[in-house]
Amino acid sequence: MSEHTEIPTDLRYTSDHEWIRREGNGLVTVGITAYASSQLGDVVFVELPASGGKVTAKQPFGVVESVKSVSDLFAPVSGQVAEVNTALQDSPEAVNSDPYGQGWMIRIQPADPREMDTLLTPQAYAAQLGQGG
Numbered sequence: 001m002s003e004h005t006e007i008p009t010d011l012r013y014t015s016d017h018e019w020i021r022r023e024g025n026g027l028v029t030v031g032i033t034a035y036a037s038s039q040l041g042d043v044v045f046v047e048l049p050a051s052g053g054k055v056t057a058k059q060p061f062g063v064v065e066s067v068k069s070v071s072d073l074f075a076p077v078s079g080q081v082a083e084v085n086t087a088l089q090d091s092p093e094a095v096n097s098d099p100y101g102q103g104w105m106i107r108i109q110p111a112d113p114r115e116m117d118t119l120l121t122p123q124a125y126a127a128q129l130g131q132g133g
Contacts, residue, residue, distance in 0.1 A: 006034050008100055012076070012116055013125035019100065020076045020119060023107070027082050028116065031104040032064065032073065032095060035129055040066035043095040046088040048073075048106055053081045055108060057115060062105065064095065073105060077115040083107040 011019045017036035021029045037043065045065040055061045055075035062073040085104050088094060095103040110116070120128065 006100075007122050007126050007129075007131070009122045011100070011122065012119035013122065014074065014076045014119055015128060016074045018074060018076050020116060022113075022116065026109065026113075027107045028077060028079075028110055029104050029107050030076060031099055033125075034099045036071075037096045037099045037103070040064065040071065040096075041068040042066055043092045046092045046095060046105065048084045048088070049081050051081050051084050055079060055081060055106075064092075075108070076119055077108060077110045078112070079108040079110040081106050082109045 008019070011021050013019055013033065017033045017039075019031055019033050023029055043064055043066045047063040047065075049055065049061050055078060057075055057078045059075055060072040061075045061081075064071050064073055084106050087102070088105070097103065
């Protein structure tokens, strides 16, 4: 498996290796970073909340299970779950093969969109990974 070093510059990040993207409709999409998926190894199962549920920033909202470990997923912002990527039930490997695309986890209607401004910039996330920025 190759080491993933791709850090898209149009996203914000958490220190727990989640990414968040603002969508044009007011929602935000959440997933785990390529770095996280490479550290986990082959993802075999993803447990996500139901649509309509609430998530709280920095609190677990789901679980990703790989051949190596089971890891909690932490919400980058608080809000209501607007959509869940149900395709991951049948194809959890998308988290590894396309973490910033088909491997997304949930879409949230943020309670406070300004919460995103407190997340890591791509440069800060790169620095956390020791990649400079």
